[in-house]
Amino acid sequence: MYVAVKGGKRAIDNAHRLLAEERRGNKDVPELTLDQIREQMTGAVDRVMTEGSVYDRNLAALAIKQARGDLVEAVFLLRAFRTTLPRFAASQPIDTGKMTVRRRISATYKDLPGGQLLGPTFDYTHRLLDFSLAEETGDHLPPADTAPADVGRAMPRVLDQLDREGLIESEVPTDNIEPGDLTRDPLSFPVDRSVRLQNLARGDEGFLLALAYSTQRGYGRNHPFAGEIRMGEVAVEIVPEELGFPIEIGEITVTECEMVNQFSGSAEAPPQFTRGYGLVFGQQDRKAMSMALVDRALRARELHEEIEAPAQDEEFVMYHSDAVEAQGFVQHLKLPHYVDFQSELELIRRLRSSFQGQAPAPAAAE
């Protein structure tokens, strides 16, 4: 006897309660605090803030806790919160040239004004599991030796040096050009570079990493050099209408990557290096570099290059980069599709019976 599927509401409520239980885990273990996540899971916090497009370490920590450490889910939570926020103002462009730099490396020059500054990086760690960490001795670590603090030290951006010589294309001045916002307006191709960069900054790190990697393996190669990667704090300024001049509203940590790429030139213009740009919240070299490589690949149309690889294809990249969109559509296959499937069943039985020259659709077993 068929029993209609009722009680969906109770099932959902109970599923949520189970989820909360699983999130808490074994109650003999102390509950995770937001402070702990914010201070000790900075890689996760930075990623969630970047892809969630909200710079708020506490909210990101909350999202990570609520999502049980599932970062794509945490990004989704933060996005859904962000969409309800009123917009008070658009900031002035941040000036990364004035960054309080904590890390700065260039792969194109051995030494340069301001010097190379490794900062806190995994780069030269040997990836050996450090079993001493299992014993929670972090509180007794001696402070790290760093170069003497020299906040006044000038640290000009590497690509500006090349620009001064005309060796690299100048950034097109965007004064008076309102940057686009894909969270307000639907995508319409071809898109402005500002919208593309917004899409990449919000894009799933894994997707961008793979695409960036593909350009290095020949699918849209663009001969990159890591001109500069810098990480540190920059001021955020807005110009309130009633004041008419910029005021600082806070400070954010960002990682910026500027790639120097293959040059182009023609009968009319001398050869020049080209640029790829990446900027993310917090410290995320991998994401910033991937973004810069893909940004450069996506400039193929503008630079009159042959568009032949996925990373160069604006529609392909931008429509598929967003983890929140992608996770939703992939997982919607979990929703009931009884009706469509029934339609397909009816059709395939009919097609099979006409193929076998029989009467259509076998009768159901009684």
Added chain:
Amino acid sequence: MDTISQSPDNFHAASGSYNFAYLDEQTKRMIRRALLKAITIPGYQVPFGGREMPLSYGWGTGGIQVTASVIGPEDILKVIDQGADDTTNAVSIRSFFAKTTGVETTTETAEATLIQTRHRIPETPLREDQVIVYQVPIPEPLRWLEPRETETRKMHGLAEYGGMHVRLYEDITRYGKIATSYDYPVIVNGRYLMRPSPIPKFDNPKMDQNPALQLFGAGREKRIYAVPPYTSVKSLDFEDHPFEIQTWDQDCAICGSTDSFLDEVITDDAGGRMFVCSDTDYCGQRMAAHDASDETETNQ
């Protein structure tokens, strides 16, 4: 069925600081403008600034945004998925609106002023004073022929729909009939090729000249389109291969309906199965009417 008859005035206290129907008024206005444009150009996909919703993309965010933009305190809302009011996602969306608007909800098609649906059109005919909102996963009917949006927009501009006919023709050469059973393409008002959303082709004829306003929302793809009341909606076909809908050799095992869309339910692991109405309200109404007439008979 969870009926919440809370007045909109006290809804703020009930659900925190979110606006009526979740979206802010500016966003609703933007969506209503897109809806107006969609209604004036039947079947044309209007791009809109779709917002990120607290429900997952692909789970009805487009339909939810459309519903949120047109719902008022006096509306009576019905939400169905696969024709049923009690499927999990329908329950989830209905409780979302119950929470954020406090409007009355119903499972009765005839009682609803606003119906949000996924994959079905109710069997009970709709009226002029009703609005039906479809959840749309992929709005572009030409998508499987041409993946690029830049190209498909051009094709719509030029009404270049030959490719779709060719695809249907290829089905006929391969299978002897058109092998599309749901999301079956239609021409609206003699002009735009439109995806009816993944409803079974069984439901396509209901769209034609329907007295109700039909709105379509695709959240992830950020498109809205519409079929105004009493508009022609024609399923693509050929003179020698006319459009046809699904039929069953069985009647509904519960209410005995012979003219509704049936879901197949597996009853054991030995090939046993039964067929029941996918529209649970329709099935329930028929049973209720049947019981009532039984009672009348016994009383006489």
